[in-house]
Amino acid sequence: MALLQISEPGMSPAPHQHKLAVGIDLGTTNSLVATVRSGMSTVLHDEHGHALLPSVVRYLSDTVVVGHEAQAAQSQDPVNTIVSVKRFMGRALHDITDRAHIPYHFVENDSSQGILELKTRAGLKSPVEISAEILKTLKLRAEKALGGELTGAVVTVPAYFDDAQRQATKDAARLAGLNVLRLLNEPTAAAVAYGLDNAAEGVYVIYDLGGGTFDVSILRLSKGVFEVLATNGDSALGGDDFDHRIYCWLLDQVRSKTADFKPLNEEDTRLLLTKSRQAKEWLTDNHEANILGKLNNGAFIDETLTVNQFVQLTEHLVSKTLTPTRKAMRDAGLSVEDIHGVVLVGGATRMPHIRHAVQAFFKQEPLTNLDPDKVVALGAAIQANVLAGNRSDDELLLLDVTPLSLGLETMGGLVEKVIPRNSTLPIARAQDFTTYKDGQTAMAIHVVQGERELVSDCRSLARFELRGIPPMAAGAARIRVTFQVDADGLLSVSAREQTSGVEANITVKPSYGLNEDQITAMLKDSFGAAESDKQARMLREAIVDAQRLAEAIQAALAEDGDKLLTATERETIQTHLDALLALCQGTDSQAVKQGTEALNHATEAFAAKRMDASVQKALTGKNLDSLEL
Amino acid sequence: MQNYFELFQLPQQFTIDTAVLDTNYRKLLAEVHPDRFVNASAAEKMHSMRTATLANEAYQTLKQPTARARYLLQLAGIATDEENNTAMPADFLMAQMEWREAMDDARFARNVAALDNLLQDMRQQARQLQQQVAAEITRAPAEAALTVRKLRFIDKVSEDVNQLIAQLED
Numbered sequence: 001m002a003l004l005q006i007s008e009p010g011m012s013p014a015p016h017q018h019k020l021a022v023g024i025d026l027g028t029t030n031s032l033v034a035t036v037r038s039g040m041s042t043v044l045h046d047e048h049g050h051a052l053l054p055s056v057v058r059y060l061s062d063t064v065v066v067g068h069e070a071q072a073a074q075s076q077d078p079v080n081t082i083v084s085v086k087r088f089m090g091r092a093l094h095d096i097t098d099r100a101h102i103p104y105h106f107v108e109n110d111s112s113q114g115i116l117e118l119k120t121r122a123g124l125k126s127p128v129e130i131s132a133e134i135l136k137t138l139k140l141r142a143e144k145a146l147g148g149e150l151t152g153a154v155v156t157v158p159a160y161f162d163d164a165q166r167q168a169t170k171d172a173a174r175l176a177g178l179n180v181l182r183l184l185n186e187p188t189a190a191a192v193a194y195g196l197d198n199a200a201e202g203v204y205v206i207y208d209l210g211g212g213t214f215d216v217s218i219l220r221l222s223k224g225v226f227e228v229l230a231t232n233g234d235s236a237l238g239g240d241d242f243d244h245r246i247y248c249w250l251l252d253q254v255r256s257k258t259a260d261f262k263p264l265n266e267e268d269t270r271l272l273l274t275k276s277r278q279a280k281e282w283l284t285d286n287h288e289a290n291i292l293g294k295l296n297n298g299a300f301i302d303e304t305l306t307v308n309q310f311v312q313l314t315e316h317l318v319s320k321t322l323t324p325t326r327k328a329m330r331d332a333g334l335s336v337e338d339i340h341g342v343v344l345v346g347g348a349t350r351m352p353h354i355r356h357a358v359q360a361f362f363k364q365e366p367l368t369n370l371d372p373d374k375v376v377a378l379g380a381a382i383q384a385n386v387l388a389g390n391r392s393d394d395e396l397l398l399l400d401v402t403p404l405s406l407g408l409e410t411m412g413g414l415v416e417k418v419i420p421r422n423s424t425l426p427i428a429r430a431q432d433f434t435t436y437k438d439g440q441t442a443m444a445i446h447v448v449q450g451e452r453e454l455v456s457d458c459r460s461l462a463r464f465e466l467r468g469i470p471p472m473a474a475g476a477a478r479i480r481v482t483f484q485v486d487a488d489g490l491l492s493v494s495a496r497e498q499t500s501g502v503e504a505n506i507t508v509k510p511s512y513g514l515n516e517d518q519i520t521a522m523l524k525d526s527f528g529a530a531e532s533d534k535q536a537r538m539l540r541e542a543i544v545d546a547q548r549l550a551e552a553i554q555a556a557l558a559e560d561g562d563k564l565l566t567a568t569e570r571e572t573i574q575t576h577l578d579a580l581l582a583l584c585q586g587t588d589s590q591a592v593k594q595g596t597e598a599l600n601h602a603t604e605a606f607a608a609k610r611m612d613a614s615v616q617k618a619l620t621g622k623n624l625d626s627l628e629l
Numbered sequence: 630m631q632n633y634f635e636l637f638q639l640p641q642q643f644t645i646d647t648a649v650l651d652t653n654y655r656k657l658l659a660e661v662h663p664d665r666f667v668n669a670s671a672a673e674k675m676h677s678m679r680t681a682t683l684a685n686e687a688y689q690t691l692k693q694p695t696a697r698a699r700y701l702l703q704l705a706g707i708a709t710d711e712e713n714n715t716a717m718p719a720d721f722l723m724a725q726m727e728w729r730e731a732m733d734d735a736r737f738a739r740n741v742a743a744l745d746n747l748l749q750d751m752r753q754q755a756r757q758l759q760q761q762v763a764a765e766i767t768r769a770p771a772e773a774a775l776t777v778r779k780l781r782f783i784d785k786v787s788e789d790v791n792q793l794i795a796q797l798e799d
Contacts, residue, residue: 181667225655326798387667397659427684438649486678487663552669600671609674611680619638619653
């Protein structure tokens with residue numbers, strides 16, 4: 001038997017070593033983790049052989065249970081067993097319109113502006129914390145299966161998620177102790193898995209109906225480049241809504257047949273929802289479903305639901321997916337004849353009437369040769385493998401877009417769009433504004449996301465104030481507001497008064513997000529009670545960061561050090577590098593952080609030179625040696 | 630700093646080979662995209678984001694004919710002044726009004742097909758103006774500025790028509 005090699009603790013592994021990177025599909029109903037092993041993307045199973053982890057979290061008084069065990073307890077302990085938490089990510093209480101039919105105790109957190117929390121027996125839990133429990137479980141599963149600590153993860157999000165929902169997902173991953181390599185849009189991940197598997201070229205549509213979200217993306221696939229042409233969707237439409245239609249029908253039936261029908265309690269609500277989901281799944285392969293059960297309030301259920309009835313009940317939901325589909329086609333400037341294939345993703349696309357509707361719309365049979373539950377995780381794993389640096393050929397390039405327009409509130413509650421939807425990422429745009437009154441010294445900036453003209457119809461992302469504008473006549477000041485959306489689709493906004501240079505920078509921590517301090521505090525809490533534990537953990541994290549940087553700099557020096565740096569420049573960087581590596585042998589986490597910062601600073605000019613060289617190399621195909629620099 | 634044409638190694642003129650633009654854009658992004666710098670230092674990540682952002686902006690500018698013409702004039706030191714200068718020849722204004730009326734009729738009749746036809750008409754008109762601007766840009770830049778303003782008008786109406794279609798289809 002071959003012996004496994006393990007490096008000394010704290011020593012960085014050799015750069016060419018295979019990095020453990022995973023793709024995680026954090027779904028409304030189920031979540032999965034996948035990785036690339038021996039060149040193949042594979043879903044990782046738990047010790048019972050399950051690939052799907054039900055996205056269900058149950059809080060007991062001193063422990064947390066995630067997955068099948070939690071799912072089994074949902075009818076008996078509905079208040080403390082949270083399903084479909086993804087629907088609440090980045091949402092305020094007033095966003096959840098069907099609260100009456102959800103058996104949780106919702107609370108508004110007054111310290112973080114409307115962010116919603118759920119009251120459980122383990123205390124108040126935010127959707128970010130609940131999602132982090134699911135992610136932690138998947139992280140553990142992966143580390144067990146792969147036999148080591150993860151370098152990083154690509155976590156998928158619905159393409160139509162807004163900034164608040166993306167930020168919440170990233171926060172949850174960080175809270176779970178994951179190094180997030182990238183947030184990846186679910187349909188794009190599916191396109192990668194499908195495209196590489198089938199050597200597909202041309203224009204493809206990904207129709208992704210999950211448990212709670214709907215996305216449609218149109219991509220051009222060409223020689224390893226996956227270019228999103230347009231995306232659209234509905235972040236509150238999914239398989240759950242089909243369950244809910246059956247639930248309402250079932251309730252009507254039982255109510256009409258029971259004299260003196262008493263209101264449902266939480267257990268009954270959950271039971272009916274579970275029965276509804278089972279009936280929906282049964283109807284995929286059968287003509288009718290029998291629904292039997294007994295409610296706590298004494299009523300009996302004995303109903304038969306036929307496929308035709310089900311289709312009628314949910315017809316409007318199916319057509320609700322076609323509206324975004326039409327919009328995406330328009331935005332891409334394409335007609336159905338231009339489409340080479342339509343890939344179905346998400347468990348809800350198993351419903352036959354969905355398939356028929358998609359087929360009728362695109363005038364072609366949809367492609368279903370990949371498991372619709374797994375394709376997103378498989379694609380995310382491929383991207384994670386590339387991002388971690390395991391693939392030597394960098395053929396794969398994903399060009400994604402921002403799903404929703406970003407804008408600013410102007411006079412009269414109107415939105416001035418700054419970045420239009422379907423702009424390729426990363427993107428930055430600036431917009432100039434001026435003062436309204438003489439002597440005005442401050443300006444309130446309100447960032448919104450959405451397609452409507454009125455601020456009140458869009459999602460409010462952030463408000464901040466630019467202060468210290470020198471007093472001038474109305475209209476004389478020049479305030480330039482710059483929006484930058486990064487490759488994760490996350491927005492940061494900065495504002496600057498041009499004549500005086502007064503500046504305000506914020507990363508948009510949406511009204512419902514967590515701030516940096518809250519994350520740090522939560523992370524610290526999760527480290528355990530002992531102060532020494534926290535110190536050790538903080539040191540470990542600082543060293544991991546430092547080593548990641550040192551490794552990057554060493555690789556850059558080896559590649560371009562001779563070509564781009566003078567002896568003195570190289571020596572300065574080497575000195576900082578050596579100093580940092582020495583600090584990593586010590587126990588002072590603060591010093592390690594400072595050393596990391598110093599090395600970063602010392603390599604600024606080198607980084608700029610390397611980027612210029614990359615631009616030259618891209619188009620001339622020349623190596624650096626042959627370029628005059 | 631290189632201008633957008635130099636960045637993609639294209640001749641600085643209105644008529645460009647869009648296939649070359651596409652190819653060179655992809656080549657460039659393949660080198661500078663933030664996905665290539667996930668494990669790099671913070672400084673390199675920042676430069677990667679800036680460069681990729683610039684490449685995206687440059688690509689969109691050259692890809693879109695109105696933006697390309699505007700940019701060429703800007704490089705020649707001529708402002709198209711689209712915000713302030715809204716003076717238009719009478720015949721163009723008439724055509725404008727007809728489009729707006731057709732749009733209102735279609736809104737009232739909820740007629741998406743009519744709006745699609747309208748878009749076709751405007752696309753046709755835009756193509757003519759694009760040919761015109763290609764000739765004007767070197768020969769008569771001041772006239773080219775007017776043509777860009779006309780194109781901007783058409784882009785704006787097209788945008789409104791598209792928005793109306795989206796509303797009607799909702």
